[in-house]
Amino acid sequence: MHLTFETTDNPDPKDERFIETHLSAFNDADVGASGKRQLSVFVRDGTGTVAAGISGYTAWGWLYVQRLWVSESLRGQRMAGRMLEQAEREAIARGCHGAFIDTFNPSAAKAYLRQGYHPFGALDDFPAGRSRIFLQKRLGEGSGRR
Numbered sequence: 001m002h003l004t005f006e007t008t009d010n011p012d013p014k015d016e017r018f019i020e021t022h023l024s025a026f027n028d029a030d031v032g033a034s035g036k037r038q039l040s041v042f043v044r045d046g047t048g049t050v051a052a053g054i055s056g057y058t059a060w061g062w063l064y065v066q067r068l069w070v071s072e073s074l075r076g077q078r079m080a081g082r083m084l085e086q087a088e089r090e091a092i093a094r095g096c097h098g099a100f101i102d103t104f105n106p107s108a109a110k111a112y113l114r115q116g117y118h119p120f121g122a123l124d125d126f127p128a129g130r131s132r133i134f135l136q137k138r139l140g141e142g143s144g145r146r
């Protein structure tokens with residue numbers, strides 16, 4: 001069999017879906033169905049424009065917050081914490097027992113620590129001069145903020 005390798009920064013979405021579908025099928029057979037579901041929280045201004053938001057998913061009993069953004073005008077008002085609380089409530093309703101998030105922003109890390117997240121790992125120089133910090137939190141009874 002002749003094989004070729006293709007490296008690209010512009011993959012065909014169909015190929016990306018192919019990999020995701022086959023990896024999910026493999027993982028489901030290996031450890032059971034993930035029950036993966038998207039989870040987003042949006043904060044909108046009076047015109048309906050997104051002013052802050054969370055994008056992530058729940059799977060295998062965990063909430064993964066992939067992206068969290070707050071507009072400049074809303075920073076310093078506990079908006080990240082309030083959105084995380086919303087996402088965590090929904091994750092608990094979905095049967096999740098934990099949540100995790102990562103950041104290389106020191107201010108964001110402090111906000112997550114205030115919400116009861118605890119570091120469990122870091123990658124130094126990701127990006128250069130910073131550390132990418134990975135944090136987790138137990139959800140449900142007794143997991144409140146410190």
